[in-house]
Amino acid sequence: MKKTILLGIMGLSALTGFSQTKEIPEAVKAKITQxxxxxxxxKFEKEKGNFEAGFKNEGKEMSVVLDAKGNILETETDINFSGLPKEAKQYIAEHFKGKKIKETAEITDAQGKKKFEVEIGGKDYLFDESGKLLKN
Structure with missing residues (x-):
């Protein structure tokens, strides 16, 4: 009985993964591979009419948002706190003293413009390239 249940779950998992991947355009998959x-x-998923690929690349967690034609719209790469602009680090030190930083990331849009995202206390804070707070 346990084997039957386990095989059923494995089969369902395989079908679910296959159907999600099947919905992803070949141009999107090819662009990530290239x-x-x-x-x-x-791992691919749909995101607001586009597609997001999440993966690990050369030791760093990344996600890339692409349109259906495989054009990269945005990349997000996890970075260390030390990779943030100086002004952003100062802002965080002044306003979030003693708070735990869960995640820091560098976001680059299709035009090459960078932003930095910092997650503190379950909330995301965005900074521009100079370290100025964009979103509170």
Whole structure:
């Protein structure tokens, strides 16, 4: 009985994964493979009419948003706190003293413009390239 249940779950998981991947355009999958040949454990999902690929690339967690034609709209790469602009680090030190930073990331849009995202206390804070707070 346990084997039957386990096999059923495994089969359902395989079908679910296959159907999600099947909905992803080939141009999207090809762009990720071409741009990030060392990407590991790539997972695709739909995101507001576009597609997001989440993966690990050369030791860093990343996500990339693409349109249906495979054009990269945005990349997000996890970074260390030390990778933030000086002004952003100062702002965080002054306003969030003693608070735990859960995640820091560098976000680059299709035009190459960068923003930095910092998650503190379950809330995301965005900073521009100079470290100025964009979103509170």
């Amino acid at each position: 741009t990030y040949p060392k990407a590991e454990k790539v």
